[in-house]
Amino acid sequence: MVGTTVDEQTEMHSQATVVPPRLEVAEDRRGAVEDFDQLPSEISVRDLDFFYGKEQALFGNSIEIKKNRVTAVIGPSGCGKSTHIRAYNRIFNLYRDQKAKGEILFDGANILSSQIDLLDLRRRIGMIFQKPSPFPMTVFDNVAYGLRQHYRMSRSDLSNRVEDALKRSAIWDEVEHKLNEPGNALSGGQQQRLCIARAIAAEPDVLLMDEPCSAIDPVGTAKIEELILALKNKYTIVLVTHNMQQAARVSDYTAFFFQGRIVEFGPTTKIFSNPAEKQTEEYITGRFG
Numbered sequence: 001m002v003g004t005t006v007d008e009q010t011e012m013h014s015q016a017t018v019v020p021p022r023l024e025v026a027e028d029r030r031g032a033v034e035d036f037d038q039l040p041s042e043i044s045v046r047d048l049d050f051f052y053g054k055e056q057a058l059f060g061n062s063i064e065i066k067k068n069r070v071t072a073v074i075g076p077s078g079c080g081k082s083t084h085i086r087a088y089n090r091i092f093n094l095y096r097d098q099k100a101k102g103e104i105l106f107d108g109a110n111i112l113s114s115q116i117d118l119l120d121l122r123r124r125i126g127m128i129f130q131k132p133s134p135f136p137m138t139v140f141d142n143v144a145y146g147l148r149q150h151y152r153m154s155r156s157d158l159s160n161r162v163e164d165a166l167k168r169s170a171i172w173d174e175v176e177h178k179l180n181e182p183g184n185a186l187s188g189g190q191q192q193r194l195c196i197a198r199a200i201a202a203e204p205d206v207l208l209m210d211e212p213c214s215a216i217d218p219v220g221t222a223k224i225e226e227l228i229l230a231l232k233n234k235y236t237i238v239l240v241t242h243n244m245q246q247a248a249r250v251s252d253y254t255a256f257f258f259q260g261r262i263v264e265f266g267p268t269t270k271i272f273s274n275p276a277e278k279q280t281e282e283y284i285t286g287r288f289g
């Protein structure tokens with residue numbers, strides 16, 4: 001594999017997690033009770049293909065990401081989960097040989113078109129990576145970073161916005177007295193919530209989370225899952241996870257990927273209790289992956 005990132009390398013290790021065969025799906029997942037077609041889409045993906053050089057990694061992906069819902073992306077290692085969500089904010093444009101074809105409609109425009117302002121796109125579609133990655137600066141400056149990049153504001157406005165973002169990321173109480181300490185001195189779970197605060201300070205519409213809990217202990221994971229459920233009232237969330245209980249606990253809709261294709265997409269309750277495709281069933285019952 002050419003040019004794997006540290007994130008992707010860590011992921012390969014995390015895929016060793018054993019998947020228990022039975023899954024409890026929380027009853028209150030909205031996808032169970034609402035009319036999907038009536039909901040507004042935040043992002044519409046149409047026939048997305050993706051290439052690493054000549055190697056095709058995604059094939060004809062089409063999916064509707066609904067506003068203010070959590071959409072989980074699941075599937076075995078290497079099936080294209082990260083590649084798929086990294087297309088949404090064009091982060092792949094950092095690499096010269098990576099190319100996406102098709103349409104990703106967001107706020108009336110195809111974000112794959114050349115006219116898109118990438119800085120603005122990445123503010124509006126924020127990303128949380130697998131390995132918590134605070135910048136090498138203080139807790140305060142980590143959150144202020146995004147704000148300073150996108151907005152001009154007074155010092156007191158800045159501090160208010162930082163405090164607000166930390167509160168909305170459920171970490172304020174833990175860092176209120178550590179604002180001038182280095183961000184990377186926090187625990188892993190706190191660092192991840194700090195990164196979420198950094199993303200939401202910029203007032204995004206969408207949060208992409210690529211296995212945000214796979215490097216975090218169970219207590220930290222529970223806090224992040226709780227936070228995801230709170231954040232969906234304001235943001236649209238796309239959550240890549242190899243932890244199927246997590247997908248069942250926090251998502252409304254689930255997409256199952258296999259070998260670069262979306263095999264099945266639907267309400268999380270349906271995917272986990274009564275999948276239409278044999279491959280989906282084999283994966284969620286732990287027979288491969």
Ligand SMILES: Nc1ncnc2c1ncn2[C@@H]1O[C@H](COP(=O)(O)OP(=O)(O)O)[C@@H](O)[C@H]1O
Pocket residue numbers: 001002003004005008011052055057075076077078079080081082083084
């Ligand atoms: N930088 C890269 N260069 C070439 N191939 C890559 C690169 N990153 C990922 N791939 C390939 O693309 C496919 C999908 O990978 P990825 O999106 O990372 O899967 P997942 O996130 O589901 O584990 C895999 O076959 C992987 O080997």
Ligand SMILES: [Mg+2]
Pocket residue numbers: 008011081082083210
């Ligand atoms: Mg991945």
